[in-house]
Amino acid sequence: MRAKWARDVDWLLLGVTAALVLYGVVMLVSATRGTPEGAAFLRARLLHLVIGLVALIAAASIDYRRLAAWTPMLYAATLLLLASVLILGEARLGAQRWLLLGPLGGFQPSELAKLAIIVTLARHLDSFKTLPRLRSLVPFGTHVALPMLLILRQPDMGTALVLLGILAAMLYVAGARPRDLAAVAAAAAGALPLFWNFLHDYQRRRLAAFWDPTADPLGAGYALIQAKIAVGSGQLFGKGLFAGTQNLLRFIPEQHTDFIFTVVGEELGLFGATVLLILYLVWVWRALAIAAGARDRHGALIATGIATMVAFHVVVNVGMTIGLMPVTGIPLPLLSYGGSSLLTTLAGTGMLLGIWHRRTGL
């Protein structure tokens, strides 16, 4: 007979997570093969995994209900950290998103901020039993808007959009009236042209390139065109692992981070891409199942936030790679190279495991 704790672990979620991590390591090796830094990338990835595993276990062990008391502190710390990036952070690729942490390399606070916002927002929402009218959404909008503005300042539009998605999903599960959410969405859509003025030049070019990549094939449209060529040329079963020419010959910028999906599509084809999407779907389904089975509304909201976060990342990242969405630099969870993202997703997985573990009252 298995131990009780073992029965309380969601092995499917854990297994899918492990499978995705492994998938990611293989793809990382392929994407960085032949570069002088290839081995360094792999070493760093394994180090990140160790840290991530520790974070996963820690997050699983902490009772989310005990976090409730820390909510204001956590929220304030998040804002402080995001503000500090703007002042102290290091700029890479035209955006200031990183804090340098010595041997661990750069750290992206906006990644971990997503988790902190989910946790604090869940507690915040849980303190209101109902959301009876449009006006009752305002406090939560504000809750997310403050860190979001700081993130937009970096600028990191992708992460900001993820936060909006998480907010919408959590409000919905918390009981907001669909018509109120629809009204907010309509208002946001109406404000989009206004938003255009606040965009950076490179963001505008990316949007323009999304509508017509061929208008500037060697500039903003370059990554999009090359990514589509890579994925499309993989056909049904791919060119074979480590045999992607678009990958090996570096036609795609950022192929080991935001564009890692191109390597999957090119080398493993529709088959490999479909397996990957199924793994993600199972992951998100397990996360939402945990939300549904949580012992209380608080736990359900946290799980919903984490599930939405990962689902949003996957849809937007894969969508941009295959030309369904404009290019926004957000990583593919568990696959893209990047310690902060991996740490965040694994910590989120740990929290899900913790919520599942505590689904029946202890």
Next chain:
Amino acid sequence: MIAPTWTVRIVHLVIAVVVLFVVLEGRLWSLQAIQGPHYLRLSEQNRLRDYVVRAPRGVIYDRRGQPLVTNRAAFTISVLPMEVRDRPRLADTLAPLLGLDRAEILSRLDAGRRQRPFEPVALRRDASKTVVMTVEEHRLDLPGVIVQAEPVRDHLQGGFAAHAIGYLGEITEDDLRLRPGYRQGDLIGKVGVERIYDKILRGADGRLQVEVDATGRPGRVLGREVARSGQSLVLNIDAGLQAIAEEGLRGRTGAVVALDPRNGEILVLASTPAFNPNVFSGGISPENWKRLTGDRGLPLLNRATEAAYEPGSVFKIVTGTAALGEGIAHRGSLFNCTGAYRLGGWVFRDLAAYGTVNFIRGTQVSCNVMFWTLGRALGEGPIERWAKLLGLGRPTGADVAAEAAGLIPSAAWKVRTVKEPWYPGDTLNMAIGQGWVLVTPLQVARMVGVIATGGTMVRPRLARRVLASDGTEVMSWAPEIVERVPLPEHVVRTMQEGLRAVVDGGTGRAAAVPGLAIAGKTGSSENPRGIPHAWFAGYAPADNPALVVVVFVEHGWRGGVRAAPIARAIFAAASQSLLSQSGGGRP
């Protein structure tokens, strides 16, 4: 236990996520399963580059196997238009380095990008060592710039036989349309045998299929098609005689043609002033091109074939042959060379009075009165007919890239073109090769050849044999007799005797070579542009002709003074072989 309200909404979320994933999967299906082959092709285009490997051109030899034109290893700086991200910056960098105009680089890049984006655009052929090394050093800062080994033409003796050999240049749009099998950027012969025999000389370019990375840097070689070097061409040109002809013309404007009247082999084809074809080898610079085309001496003009001149007394060969052939005169006909000829109220004056002469003597001293008399008796129609019979007034069909037709006038032609009737004075002028008559030195050479051989009209030919790159013969040209001109035996004999007398104590004695029997005719043709042109047209050995030499010196004054000595030098140099092959000539 009733499920809490949020579970229903979580189920909605699951459905939403599933829908989004289905959309992604659908898009992947369309990209990879349906459009997969298309994108695979694009990815291949991305990574594969076809480079043309230039085949070395065939060597050009003289008739004895002395190389005249070979190839020299050289490097070409080219740009792959699709690999260039920042064209203005690249043009800024390359312009001073390659000594090219910035706008020129940009326009060539744009043209290449539009027409064949994956083919290299050659910017500088035969780049200097310093330039090649500088480009190689800055490889990483010059994405899309490649250095290709591409042999260039090396004319071993510079301007030697420049007009016969010709030079290369990048193919023009017109040639590209008219001549199948060529590609943009190909080098093609522009004039001379380089043009006529371009297909033989050029060989077949090879290809190199190379994998490149995103910055266009070449990596693995995936396939190669070896270039087949061109076949070599042996010319009929005799480098020794050609050198003597060019030496004789040095400092003068003119042309020399020497051919074998029995088979049409062209042994000398010289034209001065000449040019050095090596300036074309790396692509001619604008300054050099301007200098060549702006030169008043027209160095690019092949005066032996491309330009037609008044033949003057050399044309008396035609008039004399016509008069003999029409039965108007014979060897013993007597003419009273008083020094003047009366036509109506006009008096045509000769250079001198020679007293009473027979046909031979009249030819020897080039008595105008005799030829006026003959011309008047013949009329312009028969002169025209005989001139054309002897091959004048139309291109010879020689293997030269450009040939003038010359002009043999007729009464109808004059009415049509000059809008004036034909006057008897025109006939007198025509009889001595003045007036409207225009001939090329090559035409004169063939005409003299017909008299020398008693009626053999050949197609003059520069090319002799084609050799494969290992030296074995691929083909050779058989002598081509265009026609047998029906000349009665006595006409030929009398005309030849007259021409023999010209060199033997007549106006052409400056061409005489002791021990070699030479026949010929001098000419000093008045022309509207200045002092007379000097001509000498002759052949040797007189009794068994094997070599025709025509010398033309523009504004050279007297043919017997300026042209005949050049011919003598050629005959003298050739005399050994002429005497041995003919078994000894008359002293």
